[in-house]
Amino acid sequence: MKHIAFLLLLILTSCKNDTKTDIQTENSIDKSVYDMWHNYTASHPEFSKDELPDSWYFHNNKKDANRLTELVVNGKKKAGSGLYTWYEDASADLPKIGTKHIITDFDGKAKAIIEIKNVDTIPFNQITKDYASLDMGTTIDPLQKWKKAHWDFFASTMEQSEDTPIEEMLIVCERFETIWPE
Template sequence: MKHLTILIFLVLLGCKNEIKREIDRSVYDIWNDYTKSHPDFKNNKIPESWYFHNNEEDANRLAELTVTGKKKAASGLYVWYKEANASLPKIGTKHIITDFDGKAQAIIEIKKVDTIPFNQISTEYAEMDMGTTIDPLKKWKKAHWDFFAGVLRDNGEKPTEEMLIVCERFETIWTTKD
């Protein structure tokens, strides 16, 4: 059961999903464009690339919200990190966000990481994660409860209002439109 949890963690980290396939050329292109404008990073390793969520519609919608700067946060279950013996996200880490097909859309940089119980997520944070000002907390709770409950149920566990959420705040620092 623990191995299944670790596998789920690696696949679904923070509503992130990465299918092992050949990296799309656009991922290299966006990083090259970014490092041409920011030569201090030209010798850095290319960041991990991935898409939000686990389906095409949500992945593409969330990528677009990231490109427009409306989505500024991502959420994952703390238990995934604990069970995988993985470090929490680090401030300053960059990631390349793709659409569902793996085409680069944006580069983000983590600005803040908190661990907060599900039932203490703020409206401000929910707005940053959902990319909307219309009932953000209600939408965040429903979307994340449903997602986390499904993953936990598949692993024989149940969600609780007190489950810890790893809350990553990020800034979109580069897009394909730059």
């Protein structure tokens, strides 16, 4: 999931000239993120010394971001998927079990806190129906929907680096639990 935020940051910075100024502007954190973390740690004092988790939204447009955020809040979306190459290209570590993230809507308003429960790296063509159901938040044709949505999304993001998706591309599959909905 962190990969989506990273990807969006890459997209934003690649389109700008003065990246330092633009990154600071683009990364301003909504007060609701701080408030949600404060409320969570007040109820769970064992985490009061933890740093504010990363906050971000799923996808790259308002309609999908808000729809997916709603599925997280409702406990229907329990997984997220990203390209392994995003981590390689950024020299970034894969997500860690136990890491918390604050999920926002497209406008940056905090909606839920999730905790990573499992991380796997699986070829695109080996994603299971069960995993697709967790990621898509539906049991109606989840694998078909997952493959279409993710193939299209990955293809569009790979265009910038002049890459094309392949059936064997590695997918970082994160399973999570919504531990603090709005």
